[in-house]
Every structure is written in structure tokens, then in C-alpha cells.
Amino acid sequence: MNLSPHFTLAEYTISETAARRGIDNTPREAFVLENLKRMAGVMEEIRALLGCAIIVSSGYRCLDLNTLLGSKGTSAHVVGLATDFIAPGFGQPYDVCRAIVPHVQRLGIDQLIYEHTWIHVGLRAGEPRHQVMTLAPGNSYVVGIVTKGSIAA
Numbered sequence: 065m066n067l068s069p070h071f072t073l074a075e076y077t078i079s080e081t082a083a084r085r086g087i088d089n090t091p092r093e094a095f096v097l098e099n100l101k102r103m104a105g106v107m108e109e110i111r112a113l114l115g116c117a118i119i120v121s122s123g124y125r126c127l128d129l130n131t132l133l134g135s136k137g138t139s140a141h142v143v144g145l146a147t148d149f150i151a152p153g154f155g156q157p158y159d160v161c162r163a164i165v166p167h168v169q170r171l172g173i174d175q176l177i178y179e180h181t182w183i184h185v186g187l188r189a190g191e192p193r194h195q196v197m198t199l200a201p202g203n204s205y206v207v208g209i210v211t212k213g214s215i216a217a
């Protein structure tokens with residue numbers, strides 16, 4: 065099933081962890097599917113912006129899978145409003161983040177997070193907060209897209 069011209073439900077729900085633990089990561093609620101379509105629509109715009117293919121590493125996560133991955137229950141992934149991805153055809157995750165930053169407001173992004181080895185883009189049911197952050201040690205975040213070396217320990 066296609067969520068948008070370039071993104072499928074399969075790539076948004078596939079998970080090695082879920083498969084290994086026997087968790088069915090198929091979304092059950094209709095609103096999650098609607099959210100995933102909205103998410104894929106934004107990813108189409110990011111794809112066009114970058115001019116290359118996007119590889120989704122984590123999209124929808126049912127609560128069981130999300131918990132197993134050590135993520136908070138309030139994560140946008142649980143409701144189908146987040147995408148973790150890379151775009152090697154464009155460059156490193158750092159470069160990808162920097163390219164998206166000027167478009168965060170226009171795209172209605174709630175959170176753009178540079179997670180070092182991937183990029184997290186999150187949406188929100190309410191007004192987007194347009195937050196741009198970098199993952200820092202101890203599961204904290206610093207404002208902006210910054211290289212690892214410039215984060216104070």
C-alpha cells in the first residue's frame with residue numbers, strides 16, 4: 065500500500081526488532097494511517113528538496129515496539145507522525161539537516177532532530193513548534209544543528 069507516490073506503508077512499519085520479538089507492528093487505528101499519509105506527504109516535499117531518494121529507518125512504532133526501543137510513549141512515532149531517515153544521495157545526516165532547516169516553518173515540521181547517524185522529522189496534531197535540535201549525551205537535546213564536537217560535555 066502506498067502512503068504517497070514514493071513512500072509505502074511497508075517501509076513505514078517494517079522493523080527488525082519487531083520481527084525478532086514477534087511484535088505485529090501493523091497500525092490498527094484509522095487515525096494512525098491518516099497520520100502516516102500526512103507524514104509521507106511532508107517526506108515527499110523533503111525528497112523534492114534534497115533531490116534524491118530517502119531511506120526510512122523507522123516510521124510507525126506500536127507502543128510495544130516503541131517501549132522495546134527505549135523511546136518515550138509520547139513519541140510522535142507511536143501515532144505515525146515521525147520519520148527517522150537518511151538520504152545518502154544528498155550527503156551526511158548533518159548536511160541533510162542543514163538543508164531542511166530553512167524549510168521547517170513552510171513544511172510545518174514540529175521537530176527536526178539531528179540524531180548524528182540519522183535525521184528525525186516529527187509532525188504534531190496541534191500547532192507545530194518548529195523545533196530544531198541535536199541529540200546530546202544522556203538523551204538530552206541542544207538547540208540547533210551542531211556537530212558532536214561542539215556539544216559541551
Ligand SMILES: [Zn+2]
Nearest residue numbers: 146147148184
Ligand atoms: Zn525518531
